[in-house]
Amino acid sequence: MSEEKLTPRNVDFSEWYNQIVMRAEMADYAPVRGCMIVRPYGWALWENIQQALDRRFKDTGHVNAAFPLLIPMSFLEKEKEHVQGFSPELAVVTIGGGEKLEEPLVIRPTSETIIGYMYSKWIKSYRDLPVLINQWGNVVRWELRTRLFLRTLEFYWQEGHTAHATEQEAREETQRMLDVYADFAINEGAVPVIKGVKSQAEKFAGANLSASIEAMMQDTRALQAGTSHFLAQNFAKAFNIQYLDVNNSLQYAWTTSWGLSTRFIGAIIMTHGDDQGLILPPRLAPFQVVIIPIFKTESEAASVKEAVQRVQAALKAAGIRVKVDDRSEVTPGFKFNDWEMRGVPLRVEIGPKDIEKGTVAVARRDKPGKEGKSFLPQAGLPVAVADLLVDIQKSMLERATAFRDSHIFDPKDYAELTEVVQHGWAYSYWCESPECEKKVKEDTKATTRCMPLGGDEGPGKCIVCGQDAQHKVYFAKAY
Amino acid sequence: MSEEKLTPRNVDFSEWYNQIVMRAEMADYAPVRGCMIVRPYGWALWENIQQALDRRFKDTGHVNAAFPLLIPMSFLEKEKEHVQGFSPELAVVTIGGGEKLEEPLVIRPTSETIIGYMYSKWIKSYRDLPVLINQWGNVVRWELRTRLFLRTLEFYWQEGHTAHATEQEAREETQRMLDVYADFAINEGAVPVIKGVKSQAEKFAGANLSASIEAMMQDTRALQAGTSHFLAQNFAKAFNIQYLDVNNSLQYAWTTSWGLSTRFIGAIIMTHGDDQGLILPPRLAPFQVVIIPIFKTESEAASVKEAVQRVQAALKAAGIRVKVDDRSEVTPGFKFNDWEMRGVPLRVEIGPKDIEKGTVAVARRDKPGKEGKSFLPQAGLPVAVADLLVDIQKSMLERATAFRDSHIFDPKDYAELTEVVQHGWAYSYWCESPECEKKVKEDTKATTRCMPLGGDEGPGKCIVCGQDAQHKVYFAKAY
Numbered sequence: 001m002s003e004e005k006l007t008p009r010n011v012d013f014s015e016w017y018n019q020i021v022m023r024a025e026m027a028d029y030a031p032v033r034g035c036m037i038v039r040p041y042g043w044a045l046w047e048n049i050q051q052a053l054d055r056r057f058k059d060t061g062h063v064n065a066a067f068p069l070l071i072p073m074s075f076l077e078k079e080k081e082h083v084q085g086f087s088p089e090l091a092v093v094t095i096g097g098g099e100k101l102e103e104p105l106v107i108r109p110t111s112e113t114i115i116g117y118m119y120s121k122w123i124k125s126y127r128d129l130p131v132l133i134n135q136w137g138n139v140v141r142w143e144l145r146t147r148l149f150l151r152t153l154e155f156y157w158q159e160g161h162t163a164h165a166t167e168q169e170a171r172e173e174t175q176r177m178l179d180v181y182a183d184f185a186i187n188e189g190a191v192p193v194i195k196g197v198k199s200q201a202e203k204f205a206g207a208n209l210s211a212s213i214e215a216m217m218q219d220t221r222a223l224q225a226g227t228s229h230f231l232a233q234n235f236a237k238a239f240n241i242q243y244l245d246v247n248n249s250l251q252y253a254w255t256t257s258w259g260l261s262t263r264f265i266g267a268i269i270m271t272h273g274d275d276q277g278l279i280l281p282p283r284l285a286p287f288q289v290v291i292i293p294i295f296k297t298e299s300e301a302a303s304v305k306e307a308v309q310r311v312q313a314a315l316k317a318a319g320i321r322v323k324v325d326d327r328s329e330v331t332p333g334f335k336f337n338d339w340e341m342r343g344v345p346l347r348v349e350i351g352p353k354d355i356e357k358g359t360v361a362v363a364r365r366d367k368p369g370k371e372g373k374s375f376l377p378q379a380g381l382p383v384a385v386a387d388l389l390v391d392i393q394k395s396m397l398e399r400a401t402a403f404r405d406s407h408i409f410d411p412k413d414y415a416e417l418t419e420v421v422q423h424g425w426a427y428s429y430w431c432e433s434p435e436c437e438k439k440v441k442e443d444t445k446a447t448t449r450c451m452p453l454g455g456d457e458g459p460g461k462c463i464v465c466g467q468d469a470q471h472k473v474y475f476a477k478a479y
Numbered sequence: 480m481s482e483e484k485l486t487p488r489n490v491d492f493s494e495w496y497n498q499i500v501m502r503a504e505m506a507d508y509a510p511v512r513g514c515m516i517v518r519p520y521g522w523a524l525w526e527n528i529q530q531a532l533d534r535r536f537k538d539t540g541h542v543n544a545a546f547p548l549l550i551p552m553s554f555l556e557k558e559k560e561h562v563q564g565f566s567p568e569l570a571v572v573t574i575g576g577g578e579k580l581e582e583p584l585v586i587r588p589t590s591e592t593i594i595g596y597m598y599s600k601w602i603k604s605y606r607d608l609p610v611l612i613n614q615w616g617n618v619v620r621w622e623l624r625t626r627l628f629l630r631t632l633e634f635y636w637q638e639g640h641t642a643h644a645t646e647q648e649a650r651e652e653t654q655r656m657l658d659v660y661a662d663f664a665i666n667e668g669a670v671p672v673i674k675g676v677k678s679q680a681e682k683f684a685g686a687n688l689s690a691s692i693e694a695m696m697q698d699t700r701a702l703q704a705g706t707s708h709f710l711a712q713n714f715a716k717a718f719n720i721q722y723l724d725v726n727n728s729l730q731y732a733w734t735t736s737w738g739l740s741t742r743f744i745g746a747i748i749m750t751h752g753d754d755q756g757l758i759l760p761p762r763l764a765p766f767q768v769v770i771i772p773i774f775k776t777e778s779e780a781a782s783v784k785e786a787v788q789r790v791q792a793a794l795k796a797a798g799i800r801v802k803v804d805d806r807s808e809v810t811p812g813f814k815f816n817d818w819e820m821r822g823v824p825l826r827v828e829i830g831p832k833d834i835e836k837g838t839v840a841v842a843r844r845d846k847p848g849k850e851g852k853s854f855l856p857q858a859g860l861p862v863a864v865a866d867l868l869v870d871i872q873k874s875m876l877e878r879a880t881a882f883r884d885s886h887i888f889d890p891k892d893y894a895e896l897t898e899v900v901q902h903g904w905a906y907s908y909w910c911e912s913p914e915c916e917k918k919v920k921e922d923t924k925a926t927t928r929c930m931p932l933g934g935d936e937g938p939g940k941c942i943v944c945g946q947d948a949q950h951k952v953y954f955a956k957a958y
Contacts, residue, residue, distance in 0.1 A: 030546075042544075066517040067509075097623070098566075
């Protein structure tokens with residue numbers, strides 16, 4: 001933990017991000033190029049993300065399992081688009097136990113193929129469907145440009161893989177999990193994501209339809225924060241996932257897959273952080289409250305420590321995740337900076353004057369300066385703190401939503417579109433032709449992010465070519 | 480799920496084990512030789528094992544993190560014993576992103592090296608110590624003979640890695656985590672393990688001292704169910720993990736590592752299972768109770784289903800993990816067999832007569848036949864069921880302990896030792912010489928399992944060579 005100031009966001013957003021990740025001890029660079037270590041503070045955040053998602057997966061009928069890390073190279077080749085999409089990114093094991101392998105094995109970049117192979121063995125009858133399995137694990141994609149959490153060779157994620165008897169069920173599942181992701185992002189992460197369908201150019205290799213949740217970072221770039229894919233019968237046909245229906249006739253299953261990764265930690269950092277460091281949403285923060293004891297003399301120390309222990313116990317008993325920073329080798333000021341860097345939502349200070357008055361001083365991380373400071377009575381503190389945490393969560397979502405909404409533009413023509421995507425997103429009609437999408441990308445580096453379906457915008461004219469368009473799409477530069 | 484009977488344990492224990500794993504849908508073979516799929520029912524058991532251990536790790540001050548899967552080959556070579564131990568078992572990545580790598584990367588067989596490298600970067604001062612980190616993850620060891628859960632190319636585990644300022648602290652940590660494992664195995668798994676120190680021949684490659692918990696399976700073979708290693712300064716010197724002590728003088732840290740894997744699932748199966756299938760300890764069972772509705776007519780169905788829902792809700796509200804088997808395509812008898820195979824500790828049957836009487840019929844999995852059956856009033860059922868689950872857990876531990884104790888022998892001479900290790904363990908004085916250990920292994924295939932230190936057995940004579948011996952050791956054939 002350095003006491004140096006962070007590079008401000010408006011000076012160099014990318015440098016600001018890297019500094020936060022390192023100084024808040026979220027992650028570190030591994031000795032292998034492009035790999036990361038997720039440090040305990042970052043992993044504690046990921047564990048809270050996992051719990052919040054896993055609860056939602058189980059509530060929607062899913063179970064967890066574990067499929068192998070190593071996949072025969074030939075499996076990837078069974079689905080044409082899939083192998084084209086992933087083969088440039090593979091890590092390949094060619095030696096095992098000192099001997100050259102007959103068939104090279106790839107480290108899974110994603111598990112549709114190996115899971116498809118197993119589903120073809122497990123699924124025999126319509127009674128075996130649906131299969132609703134999720135896996136928490138690691139995958140490897142040999143990326144060239146890497147950044148901690150955002151794009152690394154190895155990353156951590158969950159990947160859901162489901163098989164259904166009918167197209168409609170599989171489409172409903174795709175939508176259901178997209179909704180689960182959005183609910184999680186908005187209500188746990190305070191990240192106001194937008195749901196929609198990806199273009200053909202941006203979809204998952206092997207999917208018929210990919211949907212995503214898209215978040216706006218504070219530099220106005222988009223970050224794809226979770227994806228849900230309708231795979232139709234593509235993998236069922238490649239891996240022969242067939243079942244006997246009620247009429248005893250053989251049918252291919254319909255499958256989906258959906259994933260959310262440690263990338264979401266990057267989304268949290270870049271949605272909420274400020275020039276003092278991280279700001280973590282209370283529902284996911286490893287520590288929701290940090291208590292800093294303040295004293296000078298020995299006699300002050302005794303009474304302060306007693307109060308600190310009492311307050312800590314009361315907060316913990318109320319289910320609040322609380323940390324006491326009782327380090328003796330650093331000053332309270334150093335501790336304030338340290339925990340601001342780490343984004344703990346609420347700081348509680350207890351000093352001799354608080355003992356006298358029966359109060360504590362609290363400081364909200366989301367509102368720096370006087371605005372976020374107040375004194376609270378020690379009596380009834382857990383309820384007051386719980387209320388404050390709810391309010392912080394709400395304020396963070398409101399602020400991020402206001403930021404996002406004030407940076408989404410409705411450009412009147414193509415010239416204006418090319419201008420607004422430099423400092424925001426354009427929400428414009430698009431004819432869905434790959435040529436128009438490509439032109440925007442070449443002219444501005446902005447890509448189509450997603451088309452929110454079911455909106456009521458009605459038909460219009462493509463902002464690029466002027467032809468008829470059924471839907472609006474978000475154009476934005478993206479991570 | 481097949482209705483065929485299991486091969487009985489006394490006919491072919493190994494075949495019995497394989498059949499249980501497959502028919503209870505715990506795991507399946509992967510298309511890559513020696514790899515496994517942990518199926519949802521097996522993974523749910525592993526999740527409960529994880530929670531029970533993770534709680535204990537956190538209670539003893541540890542935090543979780545994630546280190547990379549891929550390790551530069553050169554790292555392993557920095558610790559001489561370590562590379563000798565692991566190099567025959569490595570999976571090696573030689574191609575990444577379509578290009579041959581300059582330095583091959585190994586998939587971690589264990590993470591002492593990469594974690595040691597990072598600790599050398601993070602640890603600067605005595606104030607940074609101790610570092611108490613655990614990792615949940617997957618590792619790969621290229622084994623030749625594999626069996627589901629017991630020995631597979633890829634397996635799942637946790638590996639703790641700690642660094643300390645002093646030898647004593649590191650030795651205490653080694654013992655603390657051994658105690659944590661034993662507490663977990665005995666009180667959560669109902670597996671009565673024995674704690675002790677491994678011989679030099681059986682210790683971890685790179686450790687000064689390895690301790691283990693050893694369990695006896697029903698074929699009387701030993702299964703090493705968890706290990707805790709005192710690594711002295713071996714890895715600290717190999718990776719330069721140094722800190723400035725209070726006197727500002729540079730010191731090497733002392734490190735430990737400890738691990739427990741999905742192998743423990745094999746220990747549970749082979750400790751408790753019977754010829755009808757699995758028997759799971761209530762504290763770890765994915766479902767503690769299965770409810771089977773029993774009815775013939777439509778009018779019976781309505782009242783039975785209502786009662787089933789009510790009982791399910793009451794048990795769930797009491798924190799009991801309960802499953803209702805409401806399949807219509809199979810008979811109650813089929814369901815009984817199915818859930819016996821899966822080892823659910825308690826079966827609750829609700830039929831028309833139970834509705835009349837306000838009762839349910841319960842059947843304990845650990846006591847087949849009449850002995851385990853009783854009727855309980857629906858009123859107050861959650862408390863009665865919770866009590867029964869506690870009793871089942873206790874009975875399972877008692878039975879396994881009695882089995883173990885009746886198969887540990889104190890042979891009077893070497894000839895008797897070679898005989899008893901064919902159907903049990905020998906607990907005998909051993910002079911700690913590798914020659915005597917080797918002779919036993921060559922003559923009987925039994926190895927030294929562990930020496931329980933701190934016992935009061937006093938000195939004696941080695942059962943092999945008759946020389947002075949300070950400790951007794953367990954000799955047994957092992958998995």
